[in-house]
């Protein structure tokens with residue numbers, strides 16, 4: 001990976017200028033402005049329907065924007081792809097079922113202006129052992145590996161991946177990301193959409209959070225976590241307590257009580273802990289920690305989804321397009337879903 005200053009000085013690999021895309025009444029991409037630079041590994045996050053796939057479709061020229069401009073390497077997506085500068089691995093689009101893995105990868109290499117040797121491509125994707133198998137007989141994870149092979153059939157300056165590791169086992173995932181790291185280390189830009197936040201945290205040096213077609217946050221994983229503003233507090237209570245009084249603790253954004261164990265999120269952990277002692281309680285095994293990327297993501301997208309609801313996850317500060325809210329947050333505590341509980 002290149003240094004931040006080198007990236008800033010380098011010409012844009014991807015440039016979106018105020019791009020909008022509508023599907024009938026649905027605005028899938030809403031005034032998106034974005035620049036990606038050489039050597040960046042960028043994760044594109046967002047809840048279902050946030051506009052991630054639409055953004056990648058626009059980037060690859062698969063659909064035209066309704067307004068704004070999309071440029072790759074200073075040219076149109078079509079020209080950049082024809083010049084062999086872009087490799088892509090998308091969710092959609094079936095593979096030819098009647099041919100073997102080797103035949104399909106050979107075709108992919110033949111079509112690439114700067115192709116790698118077929119055996120090298122097969123080996124990198126971990127599919128040499130199934131090279132003679134028909135595509136129609138592959139498992140879902142094996143098909144993903146073939147898509148990966150096709151995306152890396154030649155030397156590309158930009159690699160675009162839409163949920164690339166879905167269906168891959170642990171070994172395949174690790175091998176996949178090791179290869180992507182190598183690609184980024186060689187100065188290539190890697191852009192991937194994912195729902196696996198741990199992958200974004202571990203792999204990406206830049207994280208983009210999309211919500212309803214807009215850029216909600218743009219920064220390193222550490223910046224995104226800090227931007228969500230809250231901290232996690234957990235402790236055990238051995239004496240009887242009143243859950244309603246816990247719910248009324250100041251600066252609370254989430255509360256999860258399971259037996260004696262209490263987990264909460266607070267915008268001011270010091271004040272919350274102080275008030276906890278003020279209730280005459282003696283928390284045991286008290287731990288205070290920053291949010292993980294997953295919790296930060298939930299907090300940010302919740303705030304973006306309902307700016308009036310006041311989840312209390314202030315988002316003022318870094319990044320673009322913040323929709324910070326600063327409400328009391330107790331309604332949001334009561335209204336949280338099971339999935340969000342899991343993120344606590």
Ligand SMILES: Nc1ncnc2c1ncn2[C@@H]1O[C@H](COP(=O)(O)OP(=O)(O)OP(=O)(O)O)[C@@H](O)[C@H]1O
Nearest residue numbers: 023026027028046047048049050051052053054055
């Ligand atoms: N071809 C289409 N026709 C009509 N609406 C569409 C079309 N493609 C996407 N949409 C809508 O545009 C919005 C954005 O969809 P998109 O697939 O880009 O989201 P996403 O972030 O990739 O979602 P997911 O995480 O579920 O894959 C959604 O509301 C979706 O229903």
